[in-house]
Amino acid sequence: MDIRPIRTEADLDWALAEVARYFDEPPELGTPEADRFDVLSTLIAAYEAREHEVPAMPVAAVLRYAIDELGRSQSELAAILGSRSRASEVLHGKRSLTPEMIASISAAWHIPAAALLPKPALADAA
Numbered sequence: 001m002d003i004r005p006i007r008t009e010a011d012l013d014w015a016l017a018e019v020a021r022y023f024d025e026p027p028e029l030g031t032p033e034a035d036r037f038d039v040l041s042t043l044i045a046a047y048e049a050r051e052h053e054v055p056a057m058p059v060a061a062v063l064r065y066a067i068d069e070l071g072r073s074q075s076e077l078a079a080i081l082g083s084r085s086r087a088s089e090v091l092h093g094k095r096s097l098t099p100e101m102i103a104s105i106s107a108a109w110h111i112p113a114a115a116l117l118p119k120p121a122l123a124d125a126a
Contacts, residue, residue: 002018002036003036003039003040003043005043006043006044006046006047007047011047012044012047012048015040015043015044015047016044016106016107016110017107018036018040019037019040019041019044019103019107020107022037023100023103023104023107026100041103044106044113045113045114048112048113048114049112049114052112052114052115057115058093059090059093059096059097059115059116059117059118060090060091060092060093062111062115062116063077063090063091063105063116064091066109066111070109072109074087074088074091076108076109077090077091077105080101080104080105080108080109081101081104081105096118097116097118101116102116102117
C-alpha cells in the first residue's frame, strides 16, 4: 500500500490526487483500496487541520466565498455535486454535504475538507 506522510503542500496534492480516483468508483468496503482511501483521507484531514486555519463559517458561506472571491461558479459546483438543484439546496442551507460531496469539492476547489464540515449551531455551543 503506497502511503506516505503528508508534510508539505506537494504531499497534500499527491494525496488528493490519489483519493480523487475513488470518487467516481468508490472501493468496496473491506478491500485494500477501501483501507487505502480511509487512511489517505485521515492523513489529508490531519494535515489540513494542522496547517490550514479553518474559518468558523457555515458551509454555504464557505462555498459562496469560493464562488464570489475565488472565481468558482454555481455551475461548477453543480457539476461536482451532480445537479443544479443539489448545488442550490446546499447553497441555501437546505441540504447538508455528504462525506463524498465534501471530498469532491475539497479535491476540485482545493478547499480544506474541515471547512466543509457542518458547524454546530451557536446555541449548541453554549
